[in-house]
Amino acid sequence: MSKQAATLFDKVWDSHVVRKIEDGPDVFFIDRHFIHEVTSPVAFLGLESRGLKVIFPEKTFATADHNTPTINQHLPVQDPLSANQLKALETNSSKYGISHWGLGNPKNGIVHVVGPENGITLPGMTIVCGDSHTSTHGAFGAIAFGIGTSEVEMVLSSQCIMQPKPKKMRIKVNGKLGKGITPKDVVLYIISKLTAAGATGYFVEFAGEVFENMSMEGRMTVCNMSIEMGARGGMIAPDETTFAYIKGREKAPQGEAWDKALAYWKTLKTEEGAAFDLEHNFDAADIEPMITYGTNPGMGIGITQHIPTAQQIGGSKASYDKSLDYMGFHEDEEMLGKKVDYVFIGSCTNGRIEDFRAFASIVKGRKKAEHITAWIVPGSHIVEQQIKDEGILDILTEAGFQLRQPGCSACLAMNDDKIPAGKYAVSTSNRNFEGRQGPGARTLLASPLVAAAAAVTGVVTDPRELI
Amino acid sequence: MAYDKFTVLKSSAVPMPIENVDTDQIIPARFLKATERKGFGDNLFRDWRYNNDNSPKKDFVLNNTIYSGKILVAGRNFGSGSSREHAAWAIYDYGFRCVVSSFFADIFKNNSLNIGILPVQVSPAFLDNIFTAIEADPNTQLEVNLPEQTITILATGEKESFDINGYKKHNMMNGYDDIDYLQSLKTEIQSFAAKSMY
Numbered sequence: 001m002s003k004q005a006a007t008l009f010d011k012v013w014d015s016h017v018v019r020k021i022e023d024g025p026d027v028f029f030i031d032r033h034f035i036h037e038v039t040s041p042v043a044f045l046g047l048e049s050r051g052l053k054v055i056f057p058e059k060t061f062a063t064a065d066h067n068t069p070t071i072n073q074h075l076p077v078q079d080p081l082s083a084n085q086l087k088a089l090e091t092n093s094s095k096y097g098i099s100h101w102g103l104g105n106p107k108n109g110i111v112h113v114v115g116p117e118n119g120i121t122l123p124g125m126t127i128v129c130g131d132s133h134t135s136t137h138g139a140f141g142a143i144a145f146g147i148g149t150s151e152v153e154m155v156l157s158s159q160c161i162m163q164p165k166p167k168k169m170r171i172k173v174n175g176k177l178g179k180g181i182t183p184k185d186v187v188l189y190i191i192s193k194l195t196a197a198g199a200t201g202y203f204v205e206f207a208g209e210v211f212e213n214m215s216m217e218g219r220m221t222v223c224n225m226s227i228e229m230g231a232r233g234g235m236i237a238p239d240e241t242t243f244a245y246i247k248g249r250e251k252a253p254q255g256e257a258w259d260k261a262l263a264y265w266k267t268l269k270t271e272e273g274a275a276f277d278l279e280h281n282f283d284a285a286d287i288e289p290m291i292t293y294g295t296n297p298g299m300g301i302g303i304t305q306h307i308p309t310a311q312q313i314g315g316s317k318a319s320y321d322k323s324l325d326y327m328g329f330h331e332d333e334e335m336l337g338k339k340v341d342y343v344f345i346g347s348c349t350n351g352r353i354e355d356f357r358a359f360a361s362i363v364k365g366r367k368k369a370e371h372i373t374a375w376i377v378p379g380s381h382i383v384e385q386q387i388k389d390e391g392i393l394d395i396l397t398e399a400g401f402q403l404r405q406p407g408c409s410a411c412l413a414m415n416d417d418k419i420p421a422g423k424y425a426v427s428t429s430n431r432n433f434e435g436r437q438g439p440g441a442r443t444l445l446a447s448p449l450v451a452a453a454a455a456v457t458g459v460v461t462d463p464r465e466l467i
Numbered sequence: 468m469a470y471d472k473f474t475v476l477k478s479s480a481v482p483m484p485i486e487n488v489d490t491d492q493i494i495p496a497r498f499l500k501a502t503e504r505k506g507f508g509d510n511l512f513r514d515w516r517y518n519n520d521n522s523p524k525k526d527f528v529l530n531n532t533i534y535s536g537k538i539l540v541a542g543r544n545f546g547s548g549s550s551r552e553h554a555a556w557a558i559y560d561y562g563f564r565c566v567v568s569s570f571f572a573d574i575f576k577n578n579s580l581n582i583g584i585l586p587v588q589v590s591p592a593f594l595d596n597i598f599t600a601i602e603a604d605p606n607t608q609l610e611v612n613l614p615e616q617t618i619t620i621l622a623t624g625e626k627e628s629f630d631i632n633g634y635k636k637h638n639m640m641n642g643y644d645d646i647d648y649l650q651s652l653k654t655e656i657q658s659f660a661a662k663s664m665y
Contacts, residue, residue, distance in 0.1 A: 031665040039550070196487055296487050315543075319486040412491075412496040414500070
């Protein structure tokens, strides 16, 4: 019997199954485990109460990011609860021999930014973290997804989790993207078409011309948000773009090990004729700069369009009305020209150097709108340094903006960076849930270009008019 | 974390007919700062449940004393968003042992099963029937039978089967968790790791 054609996902998944359980999940081996201060302390308590050790400490990497302030990082953290969690991460890492990049460490930054930029994330790996945006690492052809704290404890103690194999979906976007259309617009467009639950139960492979031509950072933005359509994760087959990105990074393989790895990585693609449980195809020409108007990432539209009616959307009218009521919007309203109060560029979705280059491309030669508060937050210290080295900081300063220090910041508002109740924020982060950026905050998700256009005009603006 | 065994649960239920309830609503990020697993129930649905001055919001279902019970019945796509297990902890800590919906987000479903909450996925029509029954009588009793994998609205006798994989069912019924099982495979895992490329 000839072997069935395999998908990229099958190849990576099947090679990591330690044991199959009948009518149960697979015992699934994890190559890289990222931990941060919020979802790990209770897992370490669990280890302690059972008297267990960390089985392979060298496969786990700890970074402080969710709680950290974005100013005065050289001073003690003011919030005692945040300080306590940061201390717990440091103590636990030290106790169990885990690498720890805490505040003040030059490698510190958002977990999903520092993994790739230091060569920790590689093709064909299985990667988990107690954070749903672990899906970011799928951009390298890895199987990467978020887990809960019980599973963090499983990985620490056994390097495995118990996981049923998800179904497979392929999403192809072919054609060429228009001027001013970024990877963030591509993924917001896909989510708006599939809805916030449209890929639940599936692992997604993104394929087609648009992703083949996309930079690694763009691919990370897309895979980052695959969780926002409910997918377990998203992945893109590694190619020359991937290999060029990885080569020379600190923890990437070198010399003979590189050659061996590269030979393996080149086998990581979906074979001709391999079957998916579901396929979707989109045309790049249909994608505009996107913006969300509601309280989940599926509630997005092209920036020149009107807010759809409940009838056009389907689903429960009560839930739809609740959402628009929270946002202070009405059916069929136009988004262009709406007043914006805050702009946030940063997060594991859009906190990489390309995002700041894009932001600066619009800001250059213009001034910050007077009433706008802008939080410009690099994803890591390495990105922060690039912003300075490339002259982007000068452009931002001349326009009246200030640069903050790295961290998750206003994406989930666990630190002091909270949008006040009732205010509107154009945010390059990944979630517009009620209260996500602070109790009562109203979030419009968009690309760095749309954020920049709002930052200089003070209202929702089509960035194509400013390019 | 071991939990109480789950076999048959007969209880009234709390109805929340809202779709896409994300884990940021179940437990907002600012309440994730603890380093121990306790006290999360007090902040379950915090911003839907309380005003800024900490007074309860009258129109929120958890503040309506006519509803109570160990079963939460919610709209489609429950538990989307963040992977925070704290959401499941908050639901458990508040006193729920079972969440019924027509669709669950994956990570939430896993987290629930790992800590002893049974997610019961029913058809949209059956979900509507439950909401209708509770509307007619807030004390409507539901019976969730894990061994038989059925849920019944006792007043009307309407019954539906639900799926759960055999391994997870066995764990729930015995109060076991995966960590005990994984520890028993340690030698196998170590030899697997020795052959691993990374």
